[in-house]
Amino acid sequence: MSPSITTTADRLPDVTRINFRFSGHGRFAACLARRGRGHLVPETWDLAGARPRVLRTRAGETLTSVPTPTDGGDVLLCRFGAGAHRLTLVTAPPREDEDAEEHELAVFHGGVVRVVAGAAPGIAALALATGPDGRTAVWRLSGGPERPERIATLPCPVRGGTWLDETGRRLALTRAGTGPVTVVLDTSDGSLTPLAGPADDEYVLLAAPRAGVLLTAVLREGAYRLGVRDRDDDGPTRHPERLNAFEGEVTPLALNPSGRRLALAVNRRTRSHLVLHDLAEDAGAEVGLPAGTIFPVARWGAGGLHLVHSTPDRPPGLVDIAGCSVSRPTGEDGAPARVLTYPGAAGPIEAIVYGDPATSRQVAVALHGGPESAWRFAHDPLFQRLSRAGVAVVAPNQRGSTGYGDAHRDAIRDAWGGPDLADLLALGRALAAARRPGAPRPMLYGASYGAYLALLACAARADLWSRAAVVAPFLSGRALYRDGPPPVRALLDRLGGHTDIDDDLGPRDLLRLAGRLRSPLLIVHGDDDPIIPVAHSRRLYARLRLARGPMDAELTYMEVPGGGHDLQHGVRDAAVLDRVVAFLRA
Known part of the structure; x- marks a missing residue:
């Protein structure tokens, strides 16, 4: 494939970007950015094509701050500390040279807090707070300055978070402890049940909610095998042969809305390769990105595939892959390597x-x-x-x-x-x-x-x-x-x-x-x-x-x-x- 080249990344030579996340419906992305010798601050990206916008917080951020964008363009910022984790809503001011507005929503003492972007109206995100006792409280975040609403208490620590349907009702999680590793949280009643069908040690990695297609992984003979299954079918998982035969370190990035195509980052030696794999045909084709590194976060929605890519002379930025074309501006940001x-x-x-x-x-x-x-x-x-x-x-x-x-x-x-x-x-x-x-x-x-x-x-x-x-x-x-x-x-x-x-x-x-x-x-x-x-x-x-x-x-x-x-x-x-x-x- 021989793509044409386009992007929305800003090209200042002294730009650092880390901790990319996408909003629930994929309209926005957010990260932490630093320009020159300034502070790390949240930065939002509109996937419709507008340039990135900096949200200048009062004290600046550290590596442990995790931004989760809402579909309205604001940012839910989780600031992790030694004794307390603070969840704050950061909204854009009228002018970019002004400080962003900050609304502290909750303080969690001890334990671990994770934020999962929402997938339903009225749920901008869920906050999952695991306390020292191992129980996990689930909080609904509206995306506004309202305090979180507790919707469930789970009896175990959980991680991950993959929405299984477009209504935002069923969330696949990975549980710690004995029993099936993949469980499903029903946000309507707070219940937690095993996912029907997969083996007890099978993990859900990605989902195409509209099509009901799941990508899973299971450890066999010291290596993980990728599998494809139907969300509503309790039959066996398929493990396509070619999908599991790539040379290099393979990271699944996103499923397209139909659930037929899978974006993969394949790392070999110093660089990443982007492969779009047809799951029905078990055949893949590489998209010719410039030599660089693909970060393990992406979104494939109705507007196409967006991923985070970096080269030595360009800081990480969103790349829009439309068919076999790659959007990136011409010119160089910094010294080549x-x-x-x-x-x-x-x-x-x-x-x-x-x-x-x-x-x-x-x-x-x-x-x-x-x-x-x-x-x-x-x-x-x-x-x-x-x-x-x-x-x-x-x-x-x-x-x-x-x-x-x-x-x-x-x-x-x-x-x-x-x-x-x-x-x-x-x-x-x-x-x-x-x-x-x-x-x-x-x-x-x-x-x-x-x-x-x-x-x-x-x-x-x-x-x-x-x-x-x-x-x-x-x-x-x-x-x-x-x-x-x-x-x-x-x-x-x-x-x-x-x-x-x-x-x-x-x-x-x-x-x-x-x-x-x-x-x-x-x-x-x-x-x-x-x-x-x-x-x-x-x-x-x-x-x-x-x-x-x-x-x-x-x-x-x-x-x-x-x-x-x-x-x-x-x-x-x-x-x-x-x-x-x-x-x-x-």
């Missing part, structure tokens, strides 16, 4: 590259978190700012990264800081060899697991690197297992992250290796990080002060008050990016 191959320790590795690492005055090697993650071909505000400052960026997907097959991903199982560190050192040597004599050595940047790996690289080969900026590092797998939350301990168990490596460098413990960390360092950590405790950075900084001396001006520690784990997106302004960019440009 390309994918290059570099030598790793055991074979080639790919990297997303901005600028020319051989001729640029400075080059930064950026390491992703995870470790089960990868750099994707998408807009990154930090990389854009570094590129505009004349710093080339090399973002490698070394062994341990996803998207390159099981062997590449599993190479660091029971060996954190082993094969991936070897790949990083091989990359450092290749970059140094390609640079002109006398040019500064490459720098390192990393967040979370990438921060840990960057510091290991500095300890292993200090001569390769000129400096390093790290965000939210942990001290070692063993220390993180002791101090981290249950999901992190489960990840360490599954990947063997607390297994020691026996080689010349020895156990990968940053406190033990602190004496080898002599490069200029910037360590940044949020004091409210729920993933990696801030105590890890505090202890590392204290040990480095002892090793390097209290007057060492090349060691800087920045603790962000109220900062969580994602400091690039999760704080109200861009102060963290300012500090990192200034350090790497020095």
Whole structure:
């Protein structure tokens, strides 16, 4: 297919967008956006084609604020906090240079709150609040400033939320605990019943309410299989062969209104591919989007398919797919990038590259978190700012990264800081060899697991690197297992992250290796990080002060008050990016 290209995304170079959601009938979308060094604020998109509109809230938002648009264009904003979650209606002011109007609707203490966009008149959304006792209260939100109305109390925690009919009466949910995983909430009487027909362990992912078609998933032999079934038929689910044979990571996005066509994002290596699959014929065709990344949120209504797409030079924005045409404006938002191959320790590795690492005055090697993650071909505000400052960026997907097959991903199982560190050192040597004599050595940047790996690289080969900026590092797998939350301990168990490596460098413990960390360092950590405790950075900084001396001006520690784990997106302004960019440009 050879699409023509159109869009509604705004094209300012310093735009960040996260947390996209659609309204119940798909007229509006909303996200959080930041322009330049300002605050994160809600932004609404009219799918009829009007330009995005910013709703300027009083204090700005953080990563944990979740906007749900109403079909009237307002936003239901759930602000999550440590002790209380606040649900607020944000309405647009008469003029865009004025603050938005805010109406606090409810405060939920403790537990978990989720908002599901509504699908019936009078129900803009449902708020599902699971308390510490495991029971879930269901509240109806009108879309106006009225307080929520409680319509049900469910005996278990639930997640998900897929409307099964156009009346907005039946909502499919995923329940925790024993018994069928898919249950149906009847909003007219608050009853909760199993969905007729599927296996007890079958999940409902998507629905075409008018046609009564459901897309489901079930775990078999360690992999999920996608299935198609009729909502009102208790017969067996079909599992189309070709639908389950794609190479890569598959994310179902949306069913069209007839229930016959399914939009899929298929991620391979660094980029996403959009496939429209005919469920009746079990045959798909790819739509030729520009090389980039598709976000896992979409809406397919009478007006067509809308999804969220990003490229390195354009921030995330809504893309309107009409037949085989893609709407996007011409021109570039920011610095372009390309994918290059570099030598790793055991074979080639790919990297997303901005600028020319051989001729640029400075080059930064950026390491992703995870470790089960990868750099994707998408807009990154930090990389854009570094590129505009004349710093080339090399973002490698070394062994341990996803998207390159099981062997590449599993190479660091029971060996954190082993094969991936070897790949990083091989990359450092290749970059140094390609640079002109006398040019500064490459720098390192990393967040979370990438921060840990960057510091290991500095300890292993200090001569390769000129400096390093790290965000939210942990001290070692063993220390993180002791101090981290249950999901992190489960990840360490599954990947063997607390297994020691026996080689010349020895156990990968940053406190033990602190004496080898002599490069200029910037360590940044949020004091409210729920993933990696801030105590890890505090202890590392204290040990480095002892090793390097209290007057060492090349060691800087920045603790962000109220900062969580994602400091690039999760704080109200861009102060963290300012500090990192200034350090790497020095």
